[in-house]
Amino acid sequence: MLNDIKSQTREELEGQFAAWEQPVYRVKQLMDWLYVQRVTDWDAMTNLPKILREKLRQEFSLGVLELVRKQGALDTTQKFLWRLADHSLIESVLIPANPSLYGEPSDRHTLCVSTQVGCAYGCKFCASGLDGWKRNLLPHEIVEQVMGVERWSAEQAKVESLNSEVPLTLSLSPSEGERVAERPGEGTIQPSTLRPRNPGNGFPGPRLVDNVVIMGMGEPLANYDHLLKAMRLLNASWGGRIGARKITVSTSGLAPQIRKLADEPEQFSLAVSLHGATDAVRDRIMPVNRKFPLKELTAALDYYQARRGRFITFEYILIAGVNDGVEQTKPLGALAKRLNAKVNLIPYNTVEGLPWARPEESVCEKFLAAMRAQKVVTTLRREKGHDIDAACGQLRLKTERELAGRP
Numbered sequence: 001m002l003n004d005i006k007s008q009t010r011e012e013l014e015g016q017f018a019a020w021e022q023p024v025y026r027v028k029q030l031m032d033w034l035y036v037q038r039v040t041d042w043d044a045m046t047n048l049p050k051i052l053r054e055k056l057r058q059e060f061s062l063g064v065l066e067l068v069r070k071q072g073a074l075d076t077t078q079k080f081l082w083r084l085a086d087h088s089l090i091e092s093v094l095i096p097a098n099p100s101l102y103g104e105p106s107d108r109h110t111l112c113v114s115t116q117v118g119c120a121y122g123c124k125f126c127a128s129g130l131d132g133w134k135r136n137l138l139p140h141e142i143v144e145q146v147m148g149v150e151r152w153s154a155e156q157a158k159v160e161s162l163n164s165e166v167p168l169t170l171s172l173s174p175s176e177g178e179r180v181a182e183r184p185g186e187g188t189i190q191p192s193t194l195r196p197r198n199p200g201n202g203f204p205g206p207r208l209v210d211n212v213v214i215m216g217m218g219e220p221l222a223n224y225d226h227l228l229k230a231m232r233l234l235n236a237s238w239g240g241r242i243g244a245r246k247i248t249v250s251t252s253g254l255a256p257q258i259r260k261l262a263d264e265p266e267q268f269s270l271a272v273s274l275h276g277a278t279d280a281v282r283d284r285i286m287p288v289n290r291k292f293p294l295k296e297l298t299a300a301l302d303y304y305q306a307r308r309g310r311f312i313t314f315e316y317i318l319i320a321g322v323n324d325g326v327e328q329t330k331p332l333g334a335l336a337k338r339l340n341a342k343v344n345l346i347p348y349n350t351v352e353g354l355p356w357a358r359p360e361e362s363v364c365e366k367f368l369a370a371m372r373a374q375k376v377v378t379t380l381r382r383e384k385g386h387d388i389d390a391a392c393g394q395l396r397l398k399t400e401r402e403l404a405g406r407p
């Protein structure tokens with residue numbers, strides 16, 4: 001199998017081009033095609049000599065993720081299901097900034113990306129681990145999730161501007177919740193038709209993704225080397241151009257890798273999927289806690305703080321009757337203060353086949369108030385992500401089971 005071009009750093013490509021006796025400015029031209037124009041075809045790189053394009057084609061693949069399904073409305077959370085070259089399915093979730101959650105327009109977007117196919121960590125509330133772990137994603141498969149959404153967005157803008165004279169309304173399809181554009185006298189435009197029709201011409205269009213959170217399917221720090229390379233490619237001034245602080249790694253609590261990340265030179269942000277502030281609660285829902293209990297996890301976070309001096313984020317999914325009692329706010333508040341952490345409360349998204357439930361809204365609000373009373377910076381996500389199978393891994397699982405004819 002060929003290495004993919006978007007798994008290569010600039011330095012690696014400069015070495016390759018030097019071996020081919022190509023001038024170094026050709027690397028810059030190539031990077032521009034890959035990360036600014038976001039083309040999907042070697043022949044679209046028209047300012048590279050044909051002979052160089054042939055060498056590149058023989059030496060590297062130029063992989064593109066295939067969008068097989070998309071759910072969600074234009075101004076709320078949108079979920080993308082991608083097919084990889086080996087036919088594995090992965091998910092990315094595009095989350096608009098908070099104002100849009102209340103129906104207002106928003107121009108800031110966060111993309112949540114996957115790092116593994118499936119997950120071996122088996123958190124009890126999560127759909128991603130239900131069918132086990134299949135493989136780690138390669139760097140370009142992580143990077144391409146961002147590029148694929150950018151390409152989709154640019155193509156969509158093009159479709160909409162072409163039809164701007166025709167009144168356009170957006171709605172959810174009743175069967176799948178997929179975004180469809182409807183206009184008088186026409187059927188529907190399905191996502192598959194929104195793929196670039198003329199790669200290389202007319203792109204890139206406006207940029208969509210401002211922040212990346214590595215929080216989709218898989219435990220990112222269990223795929224450390226590929227993850228780090230992908231983050232560097234996304235952060236590079238010649239690559240994805242996303243600031244290091246705007247790239248957040250979210251881990252279920254792999255203490256040794258947290259220490260390793262603290263020693264890297266870049267200022268990537270860190271979030272911890274905590275979901276319980278005592279070992280009793282975490283043991284119940286997160287098997288990783290038996291390997292790295294809170295004492296070990298907090299020691300690693302202390303180290304991270306000492307090295308970085310930056311706040312971290314605790315993600316805390318509120319699950320009815322499991323971790324949503326107001327008595328849990330005391331240990332959570334203490335931990336957050338000790339580690340200079342901000343807390344994101346996320347009401348649980350129901351997953352078919354799992355016994356857990358979302359707490360009542362009043363319970364979530366009470367939990368939030370109790371956290372704020374301790375003067376801990378705390379937010380509560382109030383969107384209705386559960387309408388579109390927004391729980392991690394759910395859309396992929398549903399599609400895999402449909403394809404296999406399983407319930």
Ligand code: SF4
Nearest residue numbers: 119122123126129218
């Ligand atoms: S929450 Fe994250 S680490 Fe846990 S099973 Fe799901 S994907 Fe894996």
